[in-house]
Amino acid sequence: MRTDDLVTMLATGAGAVQPNQAARRYATALGCGALGAALLMATLLGPRPDLAAAFLQPMFWVKLAFVASFATASLFAALRLSRPGQRLAWVPGVLSAPVLAIWLLAAIVLARAEPAQRAALFFGDTWNSCPFLITTLSAPAFFAVVWAMQGLAPTRLRLAGAAAGLLSGAVGTLLYSLHCPEMDAPFIGFWYLLGMLIPTTLGALLGPRLLRW
Amino acid sequence: MLVASRLNAGEQRLRDLLLRGLAGDEPAYRAFLQELSAHLRAFLRRRLVRLPDEVEDLVQESLLAVHNQRHTYDVGQPLTAWIHAIAKYKLVDLLRRRSRQDVLTDPLDDELDLACAAETEAADARRDLGKLLLQLPERQRLPIVHMKLEGLSVAETARLTGMSESAVKVGVHRGLKALAAIIRGDK
Numbered sequence: 001m002r003t004d005d006l007v008t009m010l011a012t013g014a015g016a017v018q019p020n021q022a023a024r025r026y027a028t029a030l031g032c033g034a035l036g037a038a039l040l041m042a043t044l045l046g047p048r049p050d051l052a053a054a055f056l057q058p059m060f061w062v063k064l065a066f067v068a069s070f071a072t073a074s075l076f077a078a079l080r081l082s083r084p085g086q087r088l089a090w091v092p093g094v095l096s097a098p099v100l101a102i103w104l105l106a107a108i109v110l111a112r113a114e115p116a117q118r119a120a121l122f123f124g125d126t127w128n129s130c131p132f133l134i135t136t137l138s139a140p141a142f143f144a145v146v147w148a149m150q151g152l153a154p155t156r157l158r159l160a161g162a163a164a165g166l167l168s169g170a171v172g173t174l175l176y177s178l179h180c181p182e183m184d185a186p187f188i189g190f191w192y193l194l195g196m197l198i199p200t201t202l203g204a205l206l207g208p209r210l211l212r213w
Numbered sequence: 214m215l216v217a218s219r220l221n222a223g224e225q226r227l228r229d230l231l232l233r234g235l236a237g238d239e240p241a242y243r244a245f246l247q248e249l250s251a252h253l254r255a256f257l258r259r260r261l262v263r264l265p266d267e268v269e270d271l272v273q274e275s276l277l278a279v280h281n282q283r284h285t286y287d288v289g290q291p292l293t294a295w296i297h298a299i300a301k302y303k304l305v306d307l308l309r310r311r312s313r314q315d316v317l318t319d320p321l322d323d324e325l326d327l328a329c330a331a332e333t334e335a336a337d338a339r340r341d342l343g344k345l346l347l348q349l350p351e352r353q354r355l356p357i358v359h360m361k362l363e364g365l366s367v368a369e370t371a372r373l374t375g376m377s378e379s380a381v382k383v384g385v386h387r388g389l390k391a392l393a394a395i396i397r398g399d400k
Contacts, residue, residue, distance in 0.1 A: 016237030085298035153282035
């Protein structure tokens with residue numbers, strides 16, 4: 001087939017294209033991913049028994065704000081990496097801001113605490129299950145976000161896969177934080193982050209295979 | 214400065230054609246693809262100096278990619294950045310594919326490439342997309358043949374094939390994506 005014939009073939013009956021498809025795909029993916037994570041959390045773990053009391057504690061909202069801002073930043077990263085030729089620009093900055101903020105808070109908490117208490121602030125009661133439960137809860141969002149990306153056109157597949165993993169990790173963590181009893185910044189700044197980095201690593205490994213087009 | 218403004222004018226024109234095309238203006242979209250293929254040919258020829266007879270195949274593959282992913286163009290984005298990212302992605306994919314094949318082929322290939330280079334200035338594509346089309350399943354091939362090659366409408370194609378109108382549209386869409394997958398060797 002000559003190139004001119006291909007051009008004619010592609011143009012014939014091409015029709016109009018729905019605008020905002022990226023936003024729509026991501027809205028669907030995040031909705032399904034969050035719903036899946038909520039169902040997993042409710043059936044496997046259940047919300048913490050004192051959830052109503054936790055709503056009154058500032059640290060609960062700090063924790064939620066950290067995860068939510070991280071989720072927003074990774075959504076920006078994923079959206080940009082889903083389209084050809086988009087620069088990352090300020091994405092690294094936006095991603096690191098919530099991390100630096102929680103680390104700063106953690107440093108202050110640790111500095112003020114009695115030396116004997118520091119280990120308890122860092123390890124909490126659940127450090128050995130937290131990252132793996134977060135990874136489990138992020139699975140539905142991971143598949144959903146990869147689906148969203150497959151309908152778009154990422155060109156840097158490893159980075160795009162990592163962004164999909166990070167976003168799904170943040171969604172999973174958001175739901176996990178309704179179950180998790182830990183409220184200390186040193187715990188959150190390390191173990192939550194580690195939990196989100198596991199799906200990120202998986203995404204970076206699988207990206208080139210899952211996202212080719 | 215003059216060169217820059219001329220480039221901008223060219224990009225502006227191409228972008229207008231694309232935006233009109235995305236809104237459903239078929240002649241504008243055809244003109245966009247037509248101009249784009251010349252642009253892609255120059256872009257890829259510069260980057261495939263050692264593989265001149267791959268250029269036209271890659272132009273066609275990139276055109277198909279631009280068409281299949283045209284919904285990912287962001288109105289606020291420079292068109293050149295979008296186009297070049299797609300073309301480079303397909304270029305890297307081709308080189309990766311070839312480096313895998315080169316392990317299996319004999320080194321004589323290089324000399325053959327040189328011999329062909331002089332006479333194939335305005336080379337045709339070596340790969341025949343028309344033949345690849347035959348590999349698609351019927352529910353994708355028939356809508357493409359009737360709508361995209363014979364120029365029938367969705368309704369006419371639906372009547373002719375006994376498929377529903379939405380199945381016809383889906384068939385075209387999935388068929389062109391499957392064509393891209395066949396080219397890159399996934400299927």
